[in-house]
Amino acid sequence: MNKLNVDLENCYGIKKLQFQFDFSQDSAYAIYAPNGAMKSSLAQTFKDVADAAASRDRIFPTRVCSRKITDENGLDLPKEVVLVVPPYDEFFGHTEKTSTLLVDSKLRKEYEQLHTEIDKTKESFLRALREQSQSKKDVEKEISSTFTKSDDEFYVALSRIKDEVVAQQDAPYADISYDTIFDEKVLSVLGTKDVKTAIEEYIVKYNNLLAASTYFKKGIFNYYNATTIAKSLAENGFFDAKHTVSLNAGKNLEITSQKQLEELIAKEKEGISQDKDLRKKFADIEKLLYKNSSVRDFGAYLEQHVEILPALKNIEKFKEDAWKSYIKARIELFNDLIKAYQDVEKKSKDIEVAAGKQRTQWESVIEIFNSRFFVPFKLTAKNKVSVMLGQEPLLTLGFTFEDGADKVSVEKSALMQETVNFFVSEAIGKILKNINI
Numbered sequence: 276m277n278k279l280n281v282d283l284e285n286c287y288g289i290k291k292l293q294f295q296f297d298f299s300q301d302s303a304y305a306i307y308a309p310n311g312a313m314k315s316s317l318a319q320t321f322k323d324v325a326d327a328a329a330s331r332d333r334i335f336p337t338r339v340c341s342r343k344i345t346d347e348n349g350l351d352l353p354k355e356v357v358l359v360v361p362p363y364d365e366f367f368g369h370t371e372k373t374s375t376l377l378v379d380s381k382l383r384k385e386y387e388q389l390h391t392e393i394d395k396t397k398e399s400f401l402r403a404l405r406e407q408s409q410s411k412k413d414v415e416k417e418i419s420s421t422f423t424k425s426d427d428e429f430y431v432a433l434s435r436i437k438d439e440v441v442a443q444q445d446a447p448y449a450d451i452s453y454d455t456i457f458d459e460k461v462l463s464v465l466g467t468k469d470v471k472t473a474i475e476e477y478i479v480k481y482n483n484l485l486a487a488s489t490y491f492k493k494g495i496f497n498y499y500n501a502t503t504i505a506k507s508l509a510e511n512g513f514f515d516a517k518h519t520v521s522l523n524a525g526k527n528l529e530i531t532s533q534k535q536l537e538e539l540i541a542k543e544k545e546g547i548s549q550d551k552d553l554r555k556k557f558a559d560i561e562k563l564l565y566k567n568s569s570v571r572d573f574g575a576y577l578e579q580h581v582e583i584l585p586a587l588k589n590i591e592k593f594k595e596d597a598w599k600s601y602i603k604a605r606i607e608l609f610n611d612l613i614k615a616y617q618d619v620e621k622k623s624k625d626i627e628v629a630a631g632k633q634r635t636q637w638e639s640v641i642e643i644f645n646s647r648f649f650v651p652f653k654l655t656a657k658n659k660v661s662v663m664l665g666q667e668p669l670l671t672l673g674f675t676f677e678d679g680a681d682k683v684s685v686e687k688s689a690l691m692q693e694t695v696n697f698f699v700s701e702a703i704g705k706i707l708k709n710i711n712i
Contacts, residue, residue, distance in 0.1 A: 276356070278347035285338040286330045287316035303643070318359050325357040386626050389619045396608075396615045403605040408453040408597075417453075421594050430616055436599060437613055445503040446603035448596055451583060455576045457594055460569040465587060470563050477556040478585050484547045490522055491543055501540045509533045548581055557581060 279296040283289050296304055306314060320342060323330045330342045344352045404414050415429050422432035455461075464470055485491050491501065508514065513533075520530040522539075530536045547553065564574035577584065586593040602609050641654045655673040 276346045280345045282343040283320060284341040285332040286320045286340055286342055287333055289316045321357055322359040324352055325354050325359055327354050382626055382629060389622055393615045393619045396612050400608045400612045403608050404601050407449065407601045407604050410453040412454060418598055421598055433613060440599050440602050440609065443599060443603050446600035447503055448600035449604040451597060452576060453597060455573055461573045462590060464567050464570050465590060473560045473563055474584065474587050477560060478588055480553050480556055481585055484550055484553060488543060488547060505536050505540060
């Protein structure tokens with residue numbers, strides 16, 4: 276297309292305009308209108324062409340509107356070759372079709388394949404954790420918010436606890452019901468002064484009993500430690516291989532079977548849990564819980580799992596320990612995900628560097644805009660790499676104002692809202708046609 280014929284009447288305040296734009300010599304036109312409305316009206320008219328919409332007169336809607344825009348052969352201007360850009364606004368970037376101008380199909384395919392693979396590994400891990408924790412919550416967000424300050428930093432959270440989970444010898448809370456304990460209403464009740472006081476009194480008594488226990492020791496060998504060790508020995512055929520365990524309690528006691536160890540642990544646990552004073556303090560906690568109907572399920576659960584009571588003193592730590600236990604119970608899937616994430620991170624950075632070095636078609640469009648139009652700012656593609664690789668669907672423009680040696684970037688919201696319209700030259704028109712915009 277070398278020439279553009281424009282014949283308008285009653286189009287958004289343009290009473291009448293007849294003009295032929297000749298692109299055979301120049302690829303761009305600058306339009307000046309002293310009334311400040313001409314540019315906006317013309318831009319809206321061409322936007323109607325791009326949108327395949329009828330034009331009209333907003334102020335005098337009863338007036339008959341006429342719009343004829345043709346090429347040198349008298350053919351209607353195809354909507355595919357028109358791009359109306361509202362500067363100071365990102366409207367034209369908010370279409371995935373225009374953003375495809377940034378796409379390098381090879382790089383994007385490679386990048387997307389990386390993330391498709393890790394997404395499968397991630398879903399297997401999350402599915403296992405949902406099963407382990409018996410939770411219906413968004414496990415990904417729960418883990419993120421537990422170990423970071425937000426709910427959208429899942430991999431940051433996993434990376435933060437990786438070494439701790441690997442070094443952890445057991446998973447003491449692997450079988451607890453997450454939703455029952457870490458329910459918002461339950462946490463609210465546990466945070467009340469009366470309940471906190473009752474729990475603290477219980478813990479003091481519990482620790483005294485542990486100190487007097489024949490085999491259990493506070494912070495070293497308690498309910499969970501003993502049960503976990505017994506379970507681990509059984510799963511690994513320790514006693515079947517004729518090994519024995521020697522317990523030190525003044526005099527050595529040699530344990531020769533799984534059954535003997537379990538009976539000893541059960542007896543020791545019963546001696547503590549059935550202590551009269553400890554039971555009374557637990558009853559005090561129960562009374563406080565059962566006052567609130569919304570946490571009665573938790574009260575019933577606690578009665579069957581009294582051993583978790585000491586952990587309730589520090590809910591945040593308890594939640595962290597719970598997730599570490601769930602993860603430890605599914606350590607192989609955790610290791611697979613961490614390895615996949617580390618591999619993807621490295622490869623992704625290499626691809627992003629390659630993408631950043633490439634010149635895209637949008638940069639050609641922006642370069643023409645910056646060179647042809649005398650406006651007080653320069654356009655930049657802020658999220659070029661992200662759009663190229665499919666991380667973000669829409670292009671975001673940046674506005675950089677220059678005054679001598681001074682440069683400052685300004686957000687769209689801080690700028691005047693004024694529409695600038697420019698006509699795409701034949702070269703740019705070919706770019707748009709090639710991607711079917």
